[in-house]
Amino acid sequence: MGEVSRGARALVVCPDIRGMAYDLDAQSRLAEAEGLALAIGIAIADSFVLPVREVRPNLLFGAGQVDNIRIACEQNEAELVVVDGALSPIQQRNLEEKLARKVIDRTGLILEIFGERAATAEGRLQVELAHLDYQQSRLVRSWTHLERQRGGFGFLGGPGETQIEADRRMIRQRMGRLRKELEQVRKTRGLHRERRERAPWPVVALVGYTNAGKSTLFNRLTGAAVMAEDLLFATLDPTMRAITLPGVEKAILSDTVGFISDLPTQLVAAFRATLEEVTSADVICHIRDISNPSTAAQKAQVLQILRDLDVIEGEGEASSIPILEVWNKWDQLEPTLAEELAAQAEANEDIVTTSALTGEGVDLLLERLGEMLTRNAALRTFEVPAGDGRRIAWLHAHGEVIEDIESEDGGSRQITVRLNPKELGQYEALA
Numbered sequence: 001m002g003e004v005s006r007g008a009r010a011l012v013v014c015p016d017i018r019g020m021a022y023d024l025d026a027q028s029r030l031a032e033a034e035g036l037a038l039a040i041g042i043a044i045a046d047s048f049v050l051p052v053r054e055v056r057p058n059l060l061f062g063a064g065q066v067d068n069i070r071i072a073c074e075q076n077e078a079e080l081v082v083v084d085g086a087l088s089p090i091q092q093r094n095l096e097e098k099l100a101r102k103v104i105d106r107t108g109l110i111l112e113i114f115g116e117r118a119a120t121a122e123g124r125l126q127v128e129l130a131h132l133d134y135q136q137s138r139l140v141r142s143w144t145h146l147e148r149q150r151g152g153f154g155f156l157g158g159p160g161e162t163q164i165e166a167d168r169r170m171i172r173q174r175m176g177r178l179r180k181e182l183e184q185v186r187k188t189r190g191l192h193r194e195r196r197e198r199a200p201w202p203v204v205a206l207v208g209y210t211n212a213g214k215s216t217l218f219n220r221l222t223g224a225a226v227m228a229e230d231l232l233f234a235t236l237d238p239t240m241r242a243i244t245l246p247g248v249e250k251a252i253l254s255d256t257v258g259f260i261s262d263l264p265t266q267l268v269a270a271f272r273a274t275l276e277e278v279t280s281a282d283v284i285c286h287i288r289d290i291s292n293p294s295t296a297a298q299k300a301q302v303l304q305i306l307r308d309l310d311v312i313e314g315e316g317e318a319s320s321i322p323i324l325e326v327w328n329k330w331d332q333l334e335p336t337l338a339e340e341l342a343a344q345a346e347a348n349e350d351i352v353t354t355s356a357l358t359g360e361g362v363d364l365l366l367e368r369l370g371e372m373l374t375r376n377a378a379l380r381t382f383e384v385p386a387g388d389g390r391r392i393a394w395l396h397a398h399g400e401v402i403e404d405i406e407s408e409d410g411g412s413r414q415i416t417v418r419l420n421p422k423e424l425g426q427y428e429a430l431a
Helices: 026-039 063-076 089-099 106-117 121-136 163-198 214-222 265-270 272-279 295-308 335-346 362-374 389-398 421-428
Strands: 009-017 043-052 080-083 102-105 203-208 239-245 248-255 283-289 323-328 351-353 378-385 400-406 412-419
Touching: 009 026, 009 063, 026 043, 026 080, 026 106, 043 063, 063 089, 080 089, 089 102, 102 106, 106 121, 121 163, 203 214, 203 295, 214 239, 214 248, 214 362, 239 362, 248 362, 283 295, 283 362, 323 362, 335 351, 351 362, 378 389, 389 400, 389 412, 389 421, 412 421
Parallel strands: 009 043, 009 080, 080 102, 203 248, 203 283, 283 323, 323 351
Antiparallel strands: 239 248, 378 412, 400 412
16 A cells, blocks of 8 residues: 555644534544554654534635645645545545645555554455555546556456546456455354354453553463554454463453544444454453543443444443453553542452553453353263263363262263353264
8 A cells, every 4th residue: 555654744633523423532532643643653743633613525624724734734844644534535635735745534544554564364355455445436546556466467448448447447346356355264264263163162352442452461361472562553463362261271362453433434344354253252351441531432432343243232231242341551540540440340340450561450350251251150960971982071171070970880970060051052062
């Protein structure tokens, strides 16, 4: 994609449109926009909120405001303008002409980040598809570089076809191929998920607002080396590792992409498959940056996305999958606020306080996860033929065996074991 060069000096402008409902206040949105710019290596020359009383269809901002942006660019030697909002193709083109600088909106900026961070084949396919979807509605410059990716077949249009039409048709063709490739990847991942569901190991999914500390916590719990930096969208592709929990011999911990307010629609659709792992989890860990002033608004965003995935039903918080809230970055709280929040957390067994950085509270988190996974486990007694080594081994490997008594004639064994409903179903499904 390469539209934004690392190290470019940028002016970050956050439009505050009158009458529009925002999830975060203007200053929080501006801070988030700065974080997005920093995440792609942009140097922030200056940033400010611009109140917009009435949206201008051709420029978004008023003529006087555009002049002010141009002057600020000149004073700060900014070569790029980042607008924290959605720009129509016409608005983007007109602003670039008026400012004589490249202009990128929130969607374009997030696409740049995703394009740089996607590590797996699926992630790269999803990013490219989202980027093409974003670009196809715009008057793009030449897309003939795609010809190389198409295998060099060249244009198929007649001599009367304009460059824009050729470019758009090429984009549509490329999107069609990407969708087919993605469908194949999803089928493969679906088979992997089915295999995991047949396996006995429960899945714990980490979800949360971007930069809440999910990857740092994931690394501490698993000893993995997933990219964990103080950046928005440090992790894009889902990562899974096995962990041991109290009362649970083996569980799978899954780290997922961070959520964000106003995620562009192209990316919501593209990364829905990545979040499918959450819908098949046994427990969801909602990691919150409790030190962030906007933590309540961030929680609301995460819950809304979980509703979109049908994990939470309706406007309430009744969840089909147990959710454990993890109040992370505890080490960054002021002592007085920490005392107040500690009292709230102690009164609610579905809240744990942690610092992924220092390790504080991690033992309690593991203990609470173990309790949640074994909460519905019950003692069950099975009469198993002595020669059925497969069933006997399965019970010993996946349940908490309380008693294993061989019959007097040696023909069978009576095994008393603690299993949860999911494990019972898996045992009964054994051929």
